[in-house]
Amino acid sequence: MSKPARHVFVCSQNRPAGHPRGACQHKGGGEVLQAFWGELQSRNCWDKVAVTYSGCLGPCDRGTNVVVYPEGVMYSNVTTADVGEIFDSHLLGGTPVSRLLTPEGVW
Amino acid sequence: MSKPARHVFVCSQNRPAGHPRGACQHKGGGEVLQAFWGELQSRNCWDKVAVTYSGCLGPCDRGTNVVVYPEGVMYSNVTTADVGEIFDSHLLGGTPVSRLLTPEGVW
Numbered sequence: 001m002s003k004p005a006r007h008v009f010v011c012s013q014n015r016p017a018g019h020p021r022g023a024c025q026h027k028g029g030g031e032v033l034q035a036f037w038g039e040l041q042s043r044n045c046w047d048k049v050a051v052t053y054s055g056c057l058g059p060c061d062r063g064t065n066v067v068v069y070p071e072g073v074m075y076s077n078v079t080t081a082d083v084g085e086i087f088d089s090h091l092l093g094g095t096p097v098s099r100l101l102t103p104e105g106v107w
Numbered sequence: 108m109s110k111p112a113r114h115v116f117v118c119s120q121n122r123p124a125g126h127p128r129g130a131c132q133h134k135g136g137g138e139v140l141q142a143f144w145g146e147l148q149s150r151n152c153w154d155k156v157a158v159t160y161s162g163c164l165g166p167c168d169r170g171t172n173v174v175v176y177p178e179g180v181m182y183s184n185v186t187t188a189d190v191g192e193i194f195d196s197h198l199l200g201g202t203p204v205s206r207l208l209t210p211e212g213v214w
Contacts, residue, residue: 001165003179003214009116009161053162054116058108069176072110107110 004050006091010036011065012053024056024063028079032064035083049091059106074102111157113198117143118172119160131163131170135186139171142190156198166213181209 010033015023023029036051057065062076066086073096075086082100090096117140122130130136143158164172169183173193180203182193189207197203 001214002212003181007174007176007179009159012162052116052164055119055160057159067114069114070179072114072177074110105109107108 001046001050004046005048006071007050007052007069008036008086008091009052009054009057009067009069011055011057011063013056013060021060022063023060024065027063029064031080032066032078032083035080036066036087039083039087043087043092045092049087059102062102062106065102068096071096074107075100076102076106108153108157111153112155113178114157114159114176115143115193115198116159116161116164116174116176118162118164118170120163120167128167129170130167131172134170136171138187139173139185139190142187143173143194146190146194150194150199152199156194166209169209169213172209175203178203181214182207183209183213 011024012029012033013023014025033053040049040051057067059065059076064078066075066078068090078100086097118131119136119140120130121132140160147156147158164174166172166183171185173182173185175197185207193204
């Protein structure tokens with residue numbers, strides 16, 4: 001891929017079932033990643049947005065976590081239902097989705 | 108982790124042996140990731156730098172690839188021998204390591 005305007009990293013960390021920290025992969029992280037890739041495909045905006053899976057982003061209790069650069073905006077408790085809005089508002093529109101922001105102090 | 112000044116993503120993509128694209132994991136990506144985490148530990152600079160593994164960053168033939176945000180600087184052909192310099196010069200010093208930059212047009 002060429003350098004995108006915005007790069008989304010979707011936490012896809014896995015842990016054993018019952019692990020006290022939990023893991024984004026148990027909270028729909030895999031489905032959220034696929035939803036981001038699906039939006040990328042359907043919008044054909046590869047020149048503007050890149051979507052990559054990542055390891056643990058920190059606040060596991062709030063997963064699925066997603067971080068968007070270059071802004072360094074983190075979203076928590078992201079579900080597949082939120083992905084279209086993140087694309088429209090933030091990734092293509094430039095305005096972060098405030099209701100999903102990871103609280104200050106956590107990130 | 109709290110929001111870092113710089114966030115390093117180290118490609119840790121794996122593929123079957125003999126795959127035509129290759130994979131950073133076959134080019135020392137795992138060792139490079141561990142080297143970044145080792146520098147983070149020994150420098151105790153968790154407030155300034157975050158290190159996370161990631162999926163494929165694109166130019167597999169140039170692995171191991173590493174991307175640093177918020178600058179969006181990508182490095183290619185990174186080995187464990189380069190990690191200390193990337194920390195000193197770029198992650199803590201603010202000056203990217205020009206000899207390792209992924210060529211323009213590729214990223």
